[in-house]
Amino acid sequence: MLISVCVSTYQRPEGLKRLLDGLNQLTFSKCETPNLEVIVVDNDSTGSASALCSVKEKNFNGVLKYSIEPTRGISNSRNKALACINKDTNFVAFIDDDEVPASSWLDELLFVQQKLDADVVTGPVFPHFTETDVPNWVLKGKFFEPTHFPTGHPLKVAFTNNVLIRFEILRQIHIMFDERFALSGGEDSHFFMRLSRAGYKIVWADTALVYEWIPQNRTKMKWILRRGYRCWSTQSLCERELYPSIMVLSIRACKGIGLISQGFCLLLPSLVLGQHAIVKALLHICRGTGTLAGLAGVRYQEYKVISGIQNDRKPSTSFRSGC
Structure with missing residues (x-):
């Protein structure tokens, strides 16, 4: 059995290194150990992740492929990853470049898939704060805690930060990740909602654990409120x-x-309860506003092209796969 793990990256060398180290330490006890290929797609046209991948390739437990997608946008890089996978693969997994899987991550996803004959299996992503002095209101408000369901719980959506997909169903889909979401995010929501609507089985695996590195700039009220608006939009x-x-x-x-x-009803009592309650009240308002904005067709582009980045530079020619 062959599993292809797809990773999109953009100027996160430390995060990508942690992720590749974690993928290199995967263990299997519930399922037969599969053959593994990891596809890293660099969305930086300068090929900034090339040298790191070249080093990691030498001692990697499986095949490590590297490719560049010069056109900025998360949809573009995810589609490039799918274009690079071995056509004989059985399953495709996605994980982000700021995450690290538990050693049993892929084993748990496979086990649930085999047990329930699911088309898509997804699991929780736990926060790992990079700073020790995380504001107390962030911890008290549990703004980064994952949603939990019993293993096997049916879902109508999944996300590319922790997911396994039966490759057979991807052969039947004309449009993968919609490029309209390239700079706004949400391409994964759209993709998996389409699968659900088409009748494919999406289930939860509560023991397939992934940990996301949360930098200090995300523990700010502005970031939390803006993300709430964007996700619900x-x-x-x-x-x-x-x-x-x-x-x-x-x-x-x-x-x-x-x-x-x-949210407005909670604002007044939140002034007594503390900052975590204030942010929760404001988050309700931002999520509600985002909900209405999305219904009106407003698209909030969270991942706009960074000023000064040139997308038409020639990709690096070092450590390139045949994809």
Whole structure:
């Protein structure tokens, strides 16, 4: 059995190193040890991750491929990764370059897939704060704690920060990650919601653990509120397109209005309860506003092209795969 693990990266050398080290230490006890290939797609046209991948390739337990996608955008890099995988692969996994999997991560995903004959299996992502002095209100508010479901719980969406996909179903899909979401994020929500709508089985694996490195700049109120707005806006954009019935959109609109109303109701008591409660109230308002904005077709581009970055530079020719 062959599993292809896809990684998109952009100027995160330390994170990518941690991830590759973690992937190199995967263990298997519940399932037969598979053959492994890891595809790293560098979304930096200068090929800044090339040297690191070249070093890691020498002692890697499996095949390590490296390629460059010069066109900025997360959809573009994910699609490039899918284009680079071995066509004889059985499963495709996705994980982010600021994450590290538990050693049993892939074993748990495979075990649940085999047990339930699922098309897609996804699991939790736990926070790992890079700074020791994390603000108390962040911890008390649990803003980075993952959602939990019982293993096997059916879902209508998954995300590329921790997921396993049966490769057979990818052969049947014309459009993979929609490039309209390249700079806004949410391409994974749209992709997996399409799979769910097509009848494919998505389930949860609560023991397939991944840890996300949370830098200090993400433990700020502005970042948390902005991410809340974007994520709920993206969800609405996807539902607006994939489930365009008046009933579905009306329910979504009511959710948005309800969140805003709830947020304003919580603001006054939050002044007594503390900063975590204030941020939670504001987060309700941001999520509700994002919900309504998405329904109106507003697309918030979180990953805009950085000023001064040139996308038309020639890729590095060192350590290139045949993909």
